[in-house]
Amino acid sequence: NAGVMQNPRHLVRRRGQEARLRCSPMKGHSHVYWYRQLPEEGLKFMVYLQKENIIDESGMPKERFSAEFPKEGPSILRIQQVVRGDSAAYFCASSPTGTQNQPQHFGDGTRLSIL
Amino acid sequence: AQRVTQPEKLLSVFKGAPVELKCNYSYSGSPELFWYVQYSRQRLQLLLRHISRESIKGFTADLNKGETSFHLKKPFAQEEDSAMYYCALSFQGGKLIFGQGTELSVKP
Numbered sequence: 001n002a003g004v005m006q007n008p009r010h011l012v013r014r015r016g017q018e019a020r021l022r023c024s025p026m027k028g029h030s031h032v033y034w035y036r037q038l039p040e041e042g043l044k045f046m047v048y049l050q051k052e053n054i055i056d057e058s059g060m061p062k063e064r065f066s067a068e069f070p071k072e073g074p075s076i077l078r079i080q081q082v083v084r085g086d087s088a089a090y091f092c093a094s095s096p097t098g099t100q101n102q103p104q105h106f107g108d109g110t111r112l113s114i115l
Numbered sequence: 116a117q118r119v120t121q122p123e124k125l126l127s128v129f130k131g132a133p134v135e136l137k138c139n140y141s142y143s144g145s146p147e148l149f150w151y152v153q154y155s156r157q158r159l160q161l162l163l164r165h166i167s168r169e170s171i172k173g174f175t176a177d178l179n180k181g182e183t184s185f186h187l188k189k190p191f192a193q194e195e196d197s198a199m200y201y202c203a204l205s206f207q208g209g210k211l212i213f214g215q216g217t218e219l220s221v222k223p
Contacts, residue, residue: 003158004158031209033209033211035211041215042119042121042201042213042214043201044213045210045211045212048208048210055208056207056208056210059210091159093211095209097209098208099209100147100205100207100208100209101164101205102209103149103161104161105161106151106158106159106160108158109158
């Protein structure tokens with residue numbers, strides 16, 4: 001089991017471009033969480049998805065950010081018209097259930113840099 | 116509001132010394148707390164969770180509801196314990212609230 005896979009590991013975009021971050025959960029896991037880590041800060045929750053459903057997007061900025069987890073394929077975090085402030089590390093985690101006491105398994109993250 | 120606080124950004128100790136990484140939380144419900152660790156060039160991984168009441172790599176953490184704390188302790192630090200440690204509170208569907216993290220540096 002390769003664990004949670006994120007790609008790309010590093011992504012460079014110019015202001016105004018779109019960024020697409022991918023996350024394949026661990027085998028058997030149908031719950032996916034995205035977190036963002038700004039420089040010198042801890043991880044901040046963005047969105048929680050189950051297959052084909054967004055369960056909780058309370059941490060997601062209202063504009064330019066969207067997430068999906070289709071029936072087939074990885075979860076995608078999409079950032080449109082990127083700005084310098086979007087530069088951060090984006091982590092994906094998965095768990096087999098969406099329960100409070102279930103630990104999450106993390107990917108290596110995607111480091112997004114905006115020029 | 117729910118919050119997790121790790122007051123120390125950096126903690127430096129000598130090998131063999133006791134170590135305590137502090138974590139305080141704010142949550143009105145029944146807390147589920149975790150410690151995650153990130154070693155150099157590795158991904159974030161679970162170290163331990165309060166519900167298990169287990170000791171992993173010599174580390175323990177006790178939930179103190181009166182003081183709303185979940186401090187991580189180890190009696191004798193080792194160089195390989197040097198890493199970034201995050202305390203996290205889980206609630207509402209499993210989403211995690213993380214503290215800012217504490218970098219532990221164990222010197223020889």
